[in-house]
Amino acid sequence: MNRRGKYVVTFPSLPTVISTAACVGKTEGEGPLAEYFDIVNENDGVGSSTWERAEAALVKQAAGLAIQKAGLKTKDIDIAFAGDLLNQCTASTFGLRETEIPLAGLFGACSTFALALIMASVAVDGGLADKALAEASSHFCSAEKQFRYPLEYGGQRTPTAQRTVTGAGAAVIAKERDGVKITHGMVGRVTDYGVTDMANMGAAMAPSAARTIADFLNDTGSRPADFDMILTGDLGSVGSSLLNEVLREEYGFDISRVHADCGNLIFDAEAQDVHAGGSGCGCSASVVCSYILPKMQRKELRKVLFAGTGALMSPLTALQGDTIPAVTHAVMFCS
Amino acid sequence: MNRRGKYVVTFPSLPTVISTAACVGKTEGEGPLAEYFDIVNENDGVGSSTWERAEAALVKQAAGLAIQKAGLKTKDIDIAFAGDLLNQCTASTFGLRETEIPLAGLFGACSTFALALIMASVAVDGGLADKALAEASSHFCSAEKQFRYPLEYGGQRTPTAQRTVTGAGAAVIAKERDGVKITHGMVGRVTDYGVTDMANMGAAMAPSAARTIADFLNDTGSRPADFDMILTGDLGSVGSSLLNEVLREEYGFDISRVHADCGNLIFDAEAQDVHAGGSGCGCSASVVCSYILPKMQRKELRKVLFAGTGALMSPLTALQGDTIPAVTHAVMFCS
Numbered sequence: 001m002n003r004r005g006k007y008v009v010t011f012p013s014l015p016t017v018i019s020t021a022a023c024v025g026k027t028e029g030e031g032p033l034a035e036y037f038d039i040v041n042e043n044d045g046v047g048s049s050t051w052e053r054a055e056a057a058l059v060k061q062a063a064g065l066a067i068q069k070a071g072l073k074t075k076d077i078d079i080a081f082a083g084d085l086l087n088q089c090t091a092s093t094f095g096l097r098e099t100e101i102p103l104a105g106l107f108g109a110c111s112t113f114a115l116a117l118i119m120a121s122v123a124v125d126g127g128l129a130d131k132a133l134a135e136a137s138s139h140f141c142s143a144e145k146q147f148r149y150p151l152e153y154g155g156q157r158t159p160t161a162q163r164t165v166t167g168a169g170a171a172v173i174a175k176e177r178d179g180v181k182i183t184h185g186m187v188g189r190v191t192d193y194g195v196t197d198m199a200n201m202g203a204a205m206a207p208s209a210a211r212t213i214a215d216f217l218n219d220t221g222s223r224p225a226d227f228d229m230i231l232t233g234d235l236g237s238v239g240s241s242l243l244n245e246v247l248r249e250e251y252g253f254d255i256s257r258v259h260a261d262c263g264n265l266i267f268d269a270e271a272q273d274v275h276a277g278g279s280g281c282g283c284s285a286s287v288v289c290s291y292i293l294p295k296m297q298r299k300e301l302r303k304v305l306f307a308g309t310g311a312l313m314s315p316l317t318a319l320q321g322d323t324i325p326a327v328t329h330a331v332m333f334c335s
Numbered sequence: 336m337n338r339r340g341k342y343v344v345t346f347p348s349l350p351t352v353i354s355t356a357a358c359v360g361k362t363e364g365e366g367p368l369a370e371y372f373d374i375v376n377e378n379d380g381v382g383s384s385t386w387e388r389a390e391a392a393l394v395k396q397a398a399g400l401a402i403q404k405a406g407l408k409t410k411d412i413d414i415a416f417a418g419d420l421l422n423q424c425t426a427s428t429f430g431l432r433e434t435e436i437p438l439a440g441l442f443g444a445c446s447t448f449a450l451a452l453i454m455a456s457v458a459v460d461g462g463l464a465d466k467a468l469a470e471a472s473s474h475f476c477s478a479e480k481q482f483r484y485p486l487e488y489g490g491q492r493t494p495t496a497q498r499t500v501t502g503a504g505a506a507v508i509a510k511e512r513d514g515v516k517i518t519h520g521m522v523g524r525v526t527d528y529g530v531t532d533m534a535n536m537g538a539a540m541a542p543s544a545a546r547t548i549a550d551f552l553n554d555t556g557s558r559p560a561d562f563d564m565i566l567t568g569d570l571g572s573v574g575s576s577l578l579n580e581v582l583r584e585e586y587g588f589d590i591s592r593v594h595a596d597c598g599n600l601i602f603d604a605e606a607q608d609v610h611a612g613g614s615g616c617g618c619s620a621s622v623v624c625s626y627i628l629p630k631m632q633r634k635e636l637r638k639v640l641f642a643g644t645g646a647l648m649s650p651l652t653a654l655q656g657d658t659i660p661a662v663t664h665a666v667m668f669c670s
Binding site for chain 1: 336338342344385387420421422423424430432437439440441442443450460462524648651662
C-alpha cells in the first residue's frame with residue numbers, strides 16, 4: 001500500500017472483487033432493486049426461530065453464495081472481515097461459525113461493509129490473504145427490537161426515520177486480472193456534530209460523510225466530476241440533502257450530479273412507506289453487492305467512490321443523553 | 336506479509352511496539368500487578384457520571400498516554416484499531432472520538448486486543464499506516480450491568496465465574512529499530528464446543544485457545560519449549576486447566592511449563608475474591624501493555640506467544656439457548 005495525502009491509501013496490486021452475493025428479505029424484494037438480488041427470502045424469518053437467527057441465516061446465505069459464485073470452497077477463503085449491528089455482533093459470528101474461515105470481526109455500525117472492503121483489500125494487497133471475504137448484514141426485526149420498540153408495539157415512526165434493511169451482502173476479494181478493482185481505501189475519523197435524535201440518523205451521519213468525501217477528493221486531487229457515481233451508504237433522503245449542503249457550504253464541493261445513496265436506492269420511499277429510506281449495515285452491503293458492483297462489472301459504471309456511513313451510538317448512550325458520533329469509510333472502485 | 340502454513344502470517348518488516356500504556360481501576364491496582372500499571376484510578380468512576388463514560392475515559396487515558404510515551408501527538412497516529420465489549424462498541428468510539436485518529440472498529444470480545452495488535456501490524460507492515468494504535472478496554476461495572484445483573488442487586492457469582500477487568504491497554508506500533516517486535520500474527524477460526532454456561536467463559540474459550548495454539552505451533556514448526564511464555568488472554572483458572580488438558584489430549588502439546596494467563600496474573604484470586612480470575616477485553620490489554628511487553632523490552636522475556644481469547648455470545652443469544660462460540664487470535668512477540 002502507498003499512502004496518498006493524509007488519509008487515503010492506494011492498493012498497487014489492485015485487489016479485485018471476484019464475486020458478490022446479496023440476500024434480502026421480503027420488503028427489499030418488493031423494491032426497485034428486486035431483480036438484482038441473488039436471493040429474496042419469502043419471509044423475513046429465513047427459516048429460523050428468532051429474528052437474530054434469521055439475520056445469521058442471511059449472513060450464511062450471502063457468504064456461501066459469494067464463495068460459490070467465485071468457484072471456490074469455504075476452505076479457499078483465508079480470512080473474513082464481517083460485522084453487523086447486533087449486540088456483540090452475533091449475526092456475523094453465528095452466521096459464519098460453521099465455515100471455519102478465520103474471522104476478524106469489525107464494528108463500524110452501517111459503515112461496516114465499507115470497512116470490510118478496505119480491510120479485505122489491505123489483506124489481499126499486503127499478503128495477509130490470497131482470498132478474503134467482506135460481509136455485513138442487518139435485519140429490520142432484530143434491529144427494531146434492539147434499537148427501538150418491540151415490533152408488536154406497532155410504534156409510529158417519525159418522517160426522518162429510516163427502515164433497517166433486512167439483508168446481507170458479501171464479496172470475495174482476490175488478486176485476479178478480471179473484475180472490478182479496489183484502487184483506494186480510506187478509514188474515516190469519528191465526527192460528531194451534536195445530533196441527539198435517534199430517529200434522524202441521516203442528520204447524524206451527513207457531516208461525517210461530507211468530511212470523508214472532502215478528505216478523499218483533496219487527498220487524491222480529484223473532483224466530483226471525475227466519478228460516475230459518489231455513493232453514500234445509508235443517509236436516506238434527509239441525510240442526502242444535508243450531505244450535499246454541507247459539502248457545498250463547508251468544503252466547496254458540489255456532488256449533486258453524481259451522488260446516489262444506497263438508502264434511497266433500495267426502497268421506493270413513497271410506495272413502500274419507508275419514510276426517509278433504508279439503513280443498517282445490510283443496506284449498503286446488499287445494494288453494492290447486487291446493483292453497483294455487477295453494474296461496474298458490465299462497464300455501465302467505471303469509477304465509483306463508495307462512502308459507507310455509520311452512526312456509532314448505542315440505545316444506552318442515547319438514553320444517557322450523549323450525542324451521536326458518526327464515521328464514514330471510503331473505497332474507490334474502478335472497472 | 337508472507338503466509339506461513341495455513342493460518343499464520345509473518346511480518347517481514349518487523350512492526351515494533353514503540354510504547355504501551357495501561358490504565359486500570361481500584362481493584363486491579365490492589366492486585367499483584369499494581370506496580371506495573373501506568374495509572375491506577377482511585378475509583379472506578381474515573382471522574383465520569385456513568386460506568387459507560389468511565390470506560391470511555393479509560394480508553395482516552397490509555398491512548399493519550401501511549402501516544403505521549405512514544406513522543407508523539409495524536410495527529411501522528413495514522414489509524415487506530417480498537418474495540419470493547421459494550422453494545423455497539425461505544426467505549427472505543429466515545430473514548431477516541433476527540434482524537435481525530437481514523438478509527439477502524441474491531442469486535443472480538445475478549446480477543447479484541449490480540450486482533451488489534453495483528454491488524455496494527457498488518458497496517459504498518461503493509462504500508463496502510465506509519466504509526467498505528469492498538470487498544471481494547473472493559474469495565475467491571477458496565478459489563479456486570481450489561482451481561483449479568485445490576486450491581487445494586489448484589490448477585491452471587493458461581494465459582495467458575497470471572498471478574499471483568501476495569502482497564503484499558505494501548506500500544507503504538509511502528510517500524511522502528513528498537514523495541515519489541517511483532518513477528519507473526521494469526522486470525523483464529525470460530526470454535527464452538529457446545530458450552531452454554533455464561534458463568535463459565537473459561538470452559539467456552541479453552542477449546543478455541545487450544546486450537547489456535549496448536550495451529551500456530553504446527554504452522555511454524557515450533558514446540559512449546561521454543562517460547563519463554565505462551566500467554567492466553569483470560570481463560571482464568573478453570574479455562575487454563577481445560578486448555579492444558581485439551582492441548583495435551585487432542586493435539587499432543589504440553590505447554591504447562593510455559594503457560595501463563597492474563598486472567599490469572601491480574602488478580603490474587605483468593606485474597607481478592609475474584610473466583611476464577613479476570614476477564615474482559617481490558618484484561619489481556621492491560622496485562623500485556625503493563626507487565627508483559629515492558630518485561631520483554633527489558634529482555635526478561637525474549638519470545639512470547641500471546642493468544643487472545645474471546646467468547647462471542649451476547650446475553651440475548653444465551654437467553655435464546657444458543658451455545659457460546661469462541662475465537663482466539665494470536666501474535667508472537669520477540670525482543
